[in-house]
Amino acid sequence: METVLTKEEKNKKFWLELKDLLVGSAFPVMLMLIFGATILSFCSAGELPIRILVLVIGEAMLAVAYFVFGRQNGIAAARKTLSHSRKREAFSEDLQSRLYVGEYALWKGFVIGLISCIPFIIFQLIGAAAPNSVCDFVLKYCFGWAYYPLSFADGVSGFVNLVWVVPLCCLHAGAYAFGAAQERKKQLKLAQAQEVKGKNRKK
Numbered sequence: 001m002e003t004v005l006t007k008e009e010k011n012k013k014f015w016l017e018l019k020d021l022l023v024g025s026a027f028p029v030m031l032m033l034i035f036g037a038t039i040l041s042f043c044s045a046g047e048l049p050i051r052i053l054v055l056v057i058g059e060a061m062l063a064v065a066y067f068v069f070g071r072q073n074g075i076a077a078a079r080k081t082l083s084h085s086r087k088r089e090a091f092s093e094d095l096q097s098r099l100y101v102g103e104y105a106l107w108k109g110f111v112i113g114l115i116s117c118i119p120f121i122i123f124q125l126i127g128a129a130a131p132n133s134v135c136d137f138v139l140k141y142c143f144g145w146a147y148y149p150l151s152f153a154d155g156v157s158g159f160v161n162l163v164w165v166v167p168l169c170c171l172h173a174g175a176y177a178f179g180a181a182q183e184r185k186k187q188l189k190l191a192q193a194q195e196v197k198g199k200n201r202k203k
Contacts, residue, residue, distance in 0.1 A: 021115055024073045028070075028116040032120070032142075035145065036143050039058040040054070040144030044144075051148075055149065059145055063171060066168060069175075070172035071175040071182075074104070078179070078184055080104075081103040084096065085097075104180045109173030109176030109177060110169050112176070113171070113173060116168075117169065119143075121162065123138050123139055127158055128161075
């Protein structure tokens with residue numbers, strides 16, 4: 001039976017879901033900034049082969065980190081889905097379970113990835129529309145993962161760098177779905193084991 005929400009509950013659901021999405025994107029944002037300020041910052045100077053090597057290593061490490069946190073976000077969402085489902089079956093008055101807050105949905109994997117890229121998108125749009133030293137510095141030393149890949153080519157508009165948001169969001173969404181699938185499989189095995197254990201006790 002579909003839950004009918006009041007206007008107040010819909011507003012609460014929106015803010016609770018937004019909070020959940022922001023929490024899920026917090027670690028990816030921090031990692032993005034850390035990699036940008038450390039490893040990828042070495043792409044700003046030096047011999048071209050070394051800069052390219054550093055860029056490849058930095059991009060690979062960021063991709064692995066996004067996969068790890070995307071997978072973890074998917075696992076957490078699958079666990080919430082199961083937990084909330086049980087509460088609803090027990091007719092619990094728990095608000096988050098009634099509102100389906102934080103439960104698995106593939107679109108959330110894309111949105112969490114996109115939210116983590118919002119700081120980059122803002123600085124890149126401003127920097128491309130009105131070039132300035134502040135945006136240039138932030139893009140180089142905070143968001144090198146998107147700034148440097150095309151920096152070796154002349155005449156490329158800064159707006160083109162926005163394309164790098166797409167693979168990062170897709171990577172997070174894929175890892176999110178993978179993590180949720182793993183957790184569902186794990187929970188299914190546990191349920192089957194409990195069922196077998198219960199049957200053996202009856203014997």
